[in-house]
Amino acid sequence: MAALLDWMLPDSLLGRLSVVMIFGVLVTQVAGGLIWAAQLRSKSEAETRVAAQHLAHSASVAIRYFMSLPANYRPLMIQQLREMGGTRFFINANSAAVPVAPFGDSPLVKVAIDAAAQTLRDDLPFMPEAKLDFAWPDGLQVSNDGLKVGDLPDNWAQHILLTKPNSAPVLVIQMQVENGRWLYLAALMPNPYFLDSDNPLWLDRLVLQGLSLAAILLLSILVVRWTTRPLAALADAAEAFGKGETVPQLPGTGSREYVKTARAFSGMRERIKRYLEDRERLFVSISHDLRTPITRLKLRTELMDDDEMRSEFHDDLDELDMMVKGALQSVKDSDIHENRTEVRLDALVTRMIRDAKMAGHEIAFTPSGINVIAKPLALKRAIGNLFDNALYYGQRVEIAIRPSQGVGGALVEIEIRDHGPGVPEDAMGTLFQPYVRLEHGRSQNSGGMGLGLGISRNIVQAHGGELLLRNHPEGGLIATIILPAR
Secondary structure, three states: OHHHHHHHOOOOHHHHHHHHHHHHHHHHHHHHHHHHHHHHHHHHHHHHHHHHHHHHHHHHHHHHHHHHOOOOOHHHHHHHHHHHOOOOOEEEEEOOOOOOOOOOOOHHHHHHHHHHHHHHHHHOOOOOOOEEEEEOOOOOEOOOOOOEHHHOOHHHHHHHHOOOOOOOOEEEEEEEEEOOEEEEEEEEOOOOOHHHHHOOOOHHHHHHHHHHHHHHHHHHHHHHHHHHHHHHHHHHHHHHHHOOOOOOOOOOOOOHHHHHHHHHHHHHHHHHHHHHHHHHHHHHHHHHHHHHHHHHHHHHHOOOOOHHHHHHHHHHHHHHHHHHHHHHHHHHHHOOOOOOEEEEHHHHHHHHHHHHHHOOOEEEEOOOOOEEEEOHHHHHHHHHHHHHHHHHHOOEEEEEEEEEEEOOEEEEEEEEEEOOOOOOHHHHHHOOOOOOOOHHHHHHOOOOOOOHHHHHHHHHHHOOOEEEEEEOOOOOEEEEEEEEOO
């Protein structure tokens, strides 16, 4: 689950918090919208049911009234109602049921028809089942001879069935009152536009929800950005300090947790700086203090009569002097104080190769045209140590520079391969330890001290990179420097 979230979410803290905030707001908006839509639908259904029941009650009263009239009076009453008004229904008498065009599926239409039909059955239990349909007034047929609403005089149906400029659905009730006689009633619902309440996605509602969502998201992103900006500055400061660059000033304001972390980082940085300065002074002092007694001991060995013992003392003192110089050199090589600049790797490697070829070594290299931002002298020392090792222990050397891609972005790989005996796999993990030298190394390079690989790795790591060692399947050792492209 954690791996899936890491894959789905952005790498930066700003991106992750923004995604979480946006997702939370969207879920809240959707959940709230669904709840509101469900409540609106429930309310609309209740209101539609009550309105249909009232309309059906009025229809049942009208049907009883017309049934109570003598048959020859009914056409006169219908004509009088059309001309004088006074009823909510358009009424007509037909010899058969009039076909009504299908209205379309709608939950509220079904609720209204079911409620009105049940009310008519309750009010008129001895009457035949009524036919109920909803229809649009445009093209609505009112008699079985094809007469339509549009063919009627305006004063007959305009205020009953047609609402301009927007038309509303009409409820048509047809009931057989006698054999061969059907009563036709058409009327608008008490809320003519009741179908609009069934749609929670009105344009104005969508616009309002969209504006509120955009405002919330904008504020959320601004707050997240304001919160994470000091953390980004802290990360930049830590990276610059780790690479030996000038550390930018950290913001002094922010959340309580950030201020506490920034103060702890500043204190740690000062302690590490003091430690590095003390270490450098310590090694300089040791080098200075040890050289005098070593020189004194060398002079005293000259007074010894035994030549063999004098030679052994000289060898031990030379080795001790070399170890002191090597330890001091290790500190100096790993702590070269210089600014970063753009380094042309082809030119740097070509200068090394030119000197080596003049000494008779066989080297293969193809220019790549790749540049990196690094400390020139330190990077030259790191590559030079690996290059010198390859020349010592291999007959031929191959150098390749190529771009690569890592988790953090673009990388540059500098690969140096020798054609020597390689390194036993069980000894691979000890190569970076100081003064560790394998048997074939001591036999081929007696003047070395086993500090070069450790120095190279420290320099590469100070550049934010990595130094990897592995054996080639066909023989020889491959040293690969991996650096950030920029």
